[in-house]
């Protein structure tokens with residue numbers, strides 16, 4: 001699987017999420033181990049946030065990447081209550097300390113803010129770029145119109161928008177994907193399998209069949225579907241806390257779905273027709 005190139009920067013197509021990491025101290029070494037196994041398997045994008053376990057997720061990431069920082073594409077996020085221009089930089093400073101690094105590859109606003117004007121936040125993110133503390137900046141959970149606004153406010157420097165996307169959550173296809181493509185903004189899919197393979201969700205028969213035919217898990221098919229060549233602007237962030245899940249997920253990097261597979265999956269998981277809704281914090 002080739003890396004995705006956005007604006008001249010190569011981004012790993014499949015990354016590891018860390019939501020819920022750091023919430024249970026007893027799981028800490030298992031979580032560090034899972035991240036390291038994922039990096040070895042080629043999942044070299046790591047996604048965290050200051051909000052995850054009040055920063056302890058970032059500390060777990062620090063332990064996992066301490067001796068391989070240059071090999072990973074590190075993303076973290078500022079929570080909307082810290083979205084003022086100065087607060088963005090101060091949040092980033094604290095994130096960098098917890099992460100044990102001088103820079104992040106990508107710094108995102110986690111959700112649109114209900115309190116702080118977007119212009120302030122974007123100015124703070126551009127400050128982070130100008131100071132070399134973030135190699136790229138972006139947003140998360142931004143519908144198309146708000147993404148356009150962020151693009152305008154930064155002179156076109158929004159590198160990525162991280163949104164929920166997967167077989168069962170296809171809202172970004174309705175409007176956002178075309179707008180992001182026009183703005184040359186990469187899209188990062190979060191929760192790519194949670195809504196397809198959740199504990200209360202029966203595995204869809206078509207998904208199970210396609211997986212069986214390729215000798216991989218349904219999770220690998222769900223991830224490879226997002227990374228299909230026709231959707232080249234997407235990269236994927238999946239969270240796994242155990243090595244068996246990681247091995248399943250890494251198989252997606254080597255899985256090429258046929259046109260027939262894609263057609264069957266499209267019919268089994270029809271496009272939503274709804275737009276991504278604006279939600280603020």
Ligand SMILES: NC(=O)c1ccc[n+]([C@@H]2O[C@H](COP(=O)([O-])OP(=O)(O)OC[C@H]3O[C@@H](n4cnc5c(N)ncnc54)[C@H](OP(=O)(O)O)[C@@H]3O)[C@@H](O)[C@H]2O)c1
Pocket residue numbers: 016017018019020047048110140141162163189190191192193194195197217219220237238239240241242244245246248249
């Ligand atoms: N920007 C945002 O607002 C936002 C929101 C949500 C998430 N995110 C980011 O996106 C990441 C991924 O999303 P997510 O954690 O919500 O959902 P997800 O990655 O779609 O699903 C994670 C769940 O799937 C399980 N799983 C992982 N691999 C599996 C496999 N091969 N087979 C069966 N089950 C498997 C995990 O179990 P185990 O843990 O036991 O392996 C976990 O329960 C997050 O961790 C976070 O970094 C961002």
